[in-house]
Amino acid sequence: MTEALDLLFNASLWAAVLRIATPLIFGVLGALLCERAGVLNLGIEGIMTMGAMVGWLSVFLGADLWTGLLIAAAAGALMGLLHAMLTVPLGLSQHVSGLGITLFRLGAGLLPLPPDREVGESPPTIEPFRPLDIPSCRTFPSSGRSCSAGGAHLPRADRRGGHGLCAEPHAARPCDPDDGGEPARGGGAGPGPDADPRRLRHGGLGADGAGRRVPDHGGLQQLLPRDGAGAGLDLHRPCGFRILEAGKGALGALLFAFFDAYQLRLQTVVEGVPYQLFLMAPYILSIVALILVARRAQVPEALMTPYRRGER
Amino acid sequence: MLAALHPVGVVAAAVFVATVFVGRDAMSRATGVPSFIADVIVALALLTMLVALLFTSYRVRR
Numbered sequence: 001m002t003e004a005l006d007l008l009f010n011a012s013l014w015a016a017v018l019r020i021a022t023p024l025i026f027g028v029l030g031a032l033l034c035e036r037a038g039v040l041n042l043g044i045e046g047i048m049t050m051g052a053m054v055g056w057l058s059v060f061l062g063a064d065l066w067t068g069l070l071i072a073a074a075a076g077a078l079m080g081l082l083h084a085m086l087t088v089p090l091g092l093s094q095h096v097s098g099l100g101i102t103l104f105r106l107g108a109g110l111l112p113l114p115p116d117r118e119v120g121e122s123p124p125t126i127e128p129f130r131p132l133d134i135p136s137c138r139t140f141p142s143s144g145r146s147c148s149a150g151g152a153h154l155p156r157a158d159r160r161g162g163h164g165l166c167a168e169p170h171a172a173r174p175c176d177p178d179d180g181g182e183p184a185r186g187g188g189a190g191p192g193p194d195a196d197p198r199r200l201r202h203g204g205l206g207a208d209g210a211g212r213r214v215p216d217h218g219g220l221q222q223l224l225p226r227d228g229a230g231a232g233l234d235l236h237r238p239c240g241f242r243i244l245e246a247g248k249g250a251l252g253a254l255l256f257a258f259f260d261a262y263q264l265r266l267q268t269v270v271e272g273v274p275y276q277l278f279l280m281a282p283y284i285l286s287i288v289a290l291i292l293v294a295r296r297a298q299v300p301e302a303l304m305t306p307y308r309r310g311e312r
Numbered sequence: 313m314l315a316a317l318h319p320v321g322v323v324a325a326a327v328f329v330a331t332v333f334v335g336r337d338a339m340s341r342a343t344g345v346p347s348f349i350a351d352v353i354v355a356l357a358l359l360t361m362l363v364a365l366l367f368t369s370y371r372v373r374r
Contacts, residue, residue, distance in 0.1 A: 092362050096313045100358040107351025 003269040013261055021250075021257035023048070028249040030080075038302035042098030043083050046105025051076035053109040059126045079105055091306035252289075259285050314361050329354055 007013055027044055034041040055072025059065055079101070086097040259282030267278050314328070315321030336350035 086359070086362070090363070090366055092366060093313075096362055097359065100313075100355050100362060102355075103351050104355030104359065107348040107355060110348040111346050111352070 004266055007262065007265045007269065010265075013265060016261035016264075017254060017257045019257075020260050021254045024253035024257060025250050028253050032249055035303055036300060038300055038305065038307070039084070039087055040094045040098065040304050041080075041083060042095060043079065043101040043105065046102035046109065047076050047079045050079050050105040050109035053112065056126060057112055060124060065127075065129055088307065091308060094304050248293075252286075255289060256282055256286050314358055316361070316365060328357070 027048065030047075031041060031044065051072040054075035055068045058071040059068035063071065083097060083101050086092045086101070087094045263278040263281040266281075267275050270278075314325035315323075332350045332353055336347040339345060339350075340347040
């Protein structure tokens with residue numbers, strides 16, 4: 001029992017929380033933009049996989065890391081606009097098109113993988129971003145040494161976590177609930193009376209795609225389906241904490257990341273419990289948290305309602 | 313969705329998806345094509361059906 005509590009005071013746990021939460025936070029930001037624009041985007045996993053694969057492949061084929069990052073963002077934006085085309089001008093079911101596009105992107109994004117890789121063979125890798133040396137972080141207890149099973153370093157984890165957390169207030173600003181407007185008109189949460197719902201929705205989905213997963217992994221194995229499986233639900237879960245407040249979305253992402261990092265470490269100190277139960281823990285705890293919080297959730301009235309000019 | 317909400321269509325759609333998924337590994341080994349193409353086929357079928365259903369709600373006027 002004391003070992004389980006000791007884990008909470010381990011710097012590596014909190015570094016892992018930031019590392020796991022950062023892509024979730026970027027995903028939550030995208031989901032926030034989409035849902036505030038009135039479109040439910042179930043294509044999150046596919047966008048993440050496609051963006052990661054395209055970015056990784058660009059770097060593998062010779063582009064530098066920043067170019068790869070831009071290409072990944074462009075690929076994500078393109079995929080977001082594909083979803084926008086189906087759901088906004090055509091007004092198709094947002095659920096079905098989101099799921100269909102997720103399936104398409106998951107498959108298409110992984111097509112470049114070699115089909116006949118030998119079992120145990122190391123996958124191709126690229127040189128990832130180097131840890132950022134932040135002078136003020138040098139005094140941290142674990143600074144400069146490996147602090148997680150994945151080999152990430154604390155400054156790097158801080159930098160990546162910082163990006164996600166710094167981006168949250170910017171996402172909160174454009175759709176401030178106090179902005180007024182006509183939520184039921186089709187634009188989502190308080191777009192203002194002059195906003196064009198179609199442009200708003202296209203913009204939300206495009207920006208959502210662009211802001212998705214950044215290719216910060218060096219190994220191809222990190223892009224395999226295992227990595228993306230369930231990530232879409234992971235991202236909608238923090239959104240459930242709730243949509244109109246980016247800060248709470250970030251907290252939800254951090255909470256899920258904490259559960260995930262903690263269960264992984266608990267497996268090493270608690271014996272006799274099947275590891276599947278530990279794997280279930282973050283999901284169960286997140287569902288419980290959702291039950292407690294979701295009652296007060298606020299969603300735009302226009303969410304999932306197709307906008308047709310002249311109807312409203 | 314592939315079955316257009318028809319109970320009999322569900323059976324046909326399930327057989328179609330199962331056929332694609334069951335055959336993908338054999339296809340991958342035989343032809344060297346990535347097995348992920350099965351997901352692409354099913355996804356494109358779904359999206360095609362979705363857009364086709366949209367067009368059924370319009371009538372061509374002369």
